[in-house]
Amino acid sequence: MSTNDCRCGTAVLDRGAIERPRFFPRQLVTPDDLTLGQEYFRNKLRRMVRYLHGWGTVCGAKVVPSDPLKPWKVVIQTGYLLGPYGDEIVLDHEICFDLRTRCVAASSGDACTEVVDPLCPDQTLDAREASKPAWIAVRYKEMASRPVRVQPVGCGCDDTACEYSRWRDGYELCVLDACPDSHKGAAPEWDPLIHAHCLPNCPACPTDPWVVLAKVEFDDKGNVKTIDNCSCRRMVLSLAPFWTRCKEPVTTVGGTGTSTGT
Template sequence: MYTEHPGSCSTTGAIGLERTRFFPRQLITPDDLIQDQIYFRDKLRRHNRLLHGWGVVCGARIKPGTGECEIVIEPGYILGPYGDEIYIDQEVTVNLCQQGTDGNAISPCSDMTDPWCSNIRVDRQSNKPYYLAVRYAECQTRPVRVVGTSCGCNEIECEYSRIRDSYAIKLLSELPSTYADPMPQPNLDDVARCTPDHACPACPTEPWVILADITLGAGSKVTKEGIDCFAHRRHVVSFANYYYLCKSTTLPVVRSIFPGNGINLNNDQALLREWAQRPLLKITFDREMAMPKLSEPDAWLRFWQLRSDDNLTVVRRIFLALSPENPPATDESGFTATYQLRAGAQELFQSRFLIQIRATADTITDTTTPPNLLDADFSGTKLSSEQLNQVWNVTDQTTLSIEILNNLSTTDATLPSGDRAAGGQFHSWFAVLG
């Protein structure tokens, strides 16, 4: 059974913005149960109308049908002027030269009470613009017998148990009053501007949404050229097809370091002799790193010599420079940058050494576009953040607490570095103790 939808922004029978409050021993009536439906339905309609506006959200394209006076409406989603959802869930073929007894070209909820009443033939003028429009409609469905009546099921003894959301389609000869001709383009500056007269839009006076302007050819023939889906179609902005994509980016990491974390070079005499001849620090990454960053290690890479003296830690900064004999290169182990220690080999014995890497901002990045910051996190010592900061700020030589030397001990951390987040701090140590 077809139900005419009221031309209003609020449902008939709505009582302000009230929702039902149930309490024990309350006598419940149909109005009580329906009121909550009205409350939430009007809330949704108001939200749609004032926040999203009205018009075609997606789909509902028009194309010629197989018959001379036929068009086909593709599935689509539309917001009506009063905030109602209009959902066309499948292709609909409309004969523009016919209309039902209710005046609509087509309505899925039309109540054909008289089987002898077929659709009425309507003569359409050629070369005259018509407006194919859709509006929200409701239909009552699923009749059930009312308790206490006879076994029949006429209009008196049965009640419809459901209300179905539907729509009605009509070919209008005049443009609805809610449309301007020509349609003005909205000004985004006006939408974004904060002005004192930024009032809420008034409730529209007509329920129709124009899908297309249609001009019939000779003999009421529908042609592709006679369908204009842009002249008066209002489009509602939708972000359904837009989304953020968090790229699964693999960040650069430190694969290995030489001398290795926690080792004492004195335990390997061959390794000690090699290192004593040319004191070097080698850092191997999993990929090629940006050369300008490698050439300026002071911003991200620092090296200190630590010794014990009178229950204090003597901290001496040793500066680094890329080795000209061993320029950064890639081999089977990764991309290795080799740094010379600007200190004599004899000065480096009977000492411990601390290496820190701090990947912040764009201090050390790979060569991709855009560049990825090193994922540096690696805790190879037991030094606290405060102690690491104290050492990081040593620019020449100073004395610090003996606890710094005591905390220069091995942890269970293993390489490669990283916590899957760009940046971070790396600290490792080794010793040359006999």
């Protein structure tokens, strides 16, 4: 896991050296060496995502009403997003989000399955005020998984210690009290893409990890009244839905020779 406070990957223009481990025969390899190798490629991918593609929602992740009997909940559909620090956020299943709960972390599950923290099972907020909207946002989160027994040191008999053997890609959904500044204002113009302009500056590392999905307003009882998926959502331009055909002439083979035509 990266220790960089910015989370944009080490050596982003002004941060240290970019290096990876070099292995050789009879080398003593430590966990730090192996982790460095993973972080090298992860940070390289993060930089590519940030500088080449940007961040925001790529597709899906639409927020829709939940069960009419539970009007304080919404369903977040499947989707794919790029986080501000270059991490991919994969919503591979629909999840039911209780807006009375400030945050919930998830990596798997089904829509409207109760996600309860066993240590704080009743940690919910009061019904929201009708005059105060909320913004549903998501951020990337690593989750430790697959605990395994750790071998005792030397001749010790203590084999009860455990360590997590995997990092699982996950995400955290939260309710924000305001639309972040990074999501405000009009979208950039398309003119720089097709006309010559001055050399662009490299974008600064974002100051917050959130990708906003929707703005939600409530009625007098604190139940969901309106869901706005667009006013505070950043969309990433994707060429995946677009394709074209070539215009190579048709080649006719046979007879006295080969001919081409349109």
